[in-house]
Amino acid sequence: MNTREHERLSYLDLAKRKARVTRRLSGSELPRFSKLIDSWGIAEVELAFAFDDDGHAQVTGYAEIEAGLVCHRCSESLTRTIRVRLSVCLVADEELATTLGVDREVLITDGSGVTVAEIVEDDLILGLPERLCENDPCELTPGFSYPPHGGERDTDEDREANPFSVLKQFKQNRDF
Template identity: 30%
Template structure:
């Protein structure tokens, strides 16, 4: 197992053949597209990657990336701490056509050259795992009159389709 900084580029085929493992901490600031979604760039993400070959001889990258990041609360516009956790099960393919042949339980990673950049790969998985909108559990915002108003995280709204249920009952009588 490799501990320390995450390598910039690797040959995933060779890493899979060796059964390599990488455990590293990555600064959020190294992932610019992911940073665009956050309130600050101070966080660090713990990354665990396992390279292997399955029984069908498919080279794999399995792993997870976890950490605490700050996003902007969409109600009060203040930072809110969010736990991000991305788990991935990637099958390495040499081309788009080979990627189509992978079993559905593997997400394809197309590696046409010999090298693969790991940080962009982790960044993509984190972007997919982050919530679209972040909120504080109990968010207090100011009303236009300067009084705090507590916004519940879940509101009870009437079901707009309840009318259809009543119509269905009327048809069966």
């Protein structure tokens, strides 16, 4: 089932019909997620609605998006695919959500409906890598190289560049 942008879905009706919803979300539909990344593509979302064994509306599926993330080592923007699996129980009652939240992920709705973006945005945020370079080797990290060790420790250039060279000269010229 294809839905229109920003359309509120009657999740109870969809669960009764065991409907599948396929959507493409833009960054404007995921404002909190969009604030956390440098750039983004279109999020591909596929959801399946049904009732769980206890009779609560359940949605399962996945969301996938290409996102530009800032590398913590080189501060460059790197593109990564964020893919999350979803399994969320939809309820309109906070007490019920508290009870169910012990065993599963719960999304509290206003009771009338929910948008696809509301279902997937939190999971996309939680799917962002904590440290991009630790999870994936950063291809932009500069290599470590040191100059070869020579016989002379300080060159004229080193002495000129050293901000403490004036103090060193002062100490050497002073009579104690």
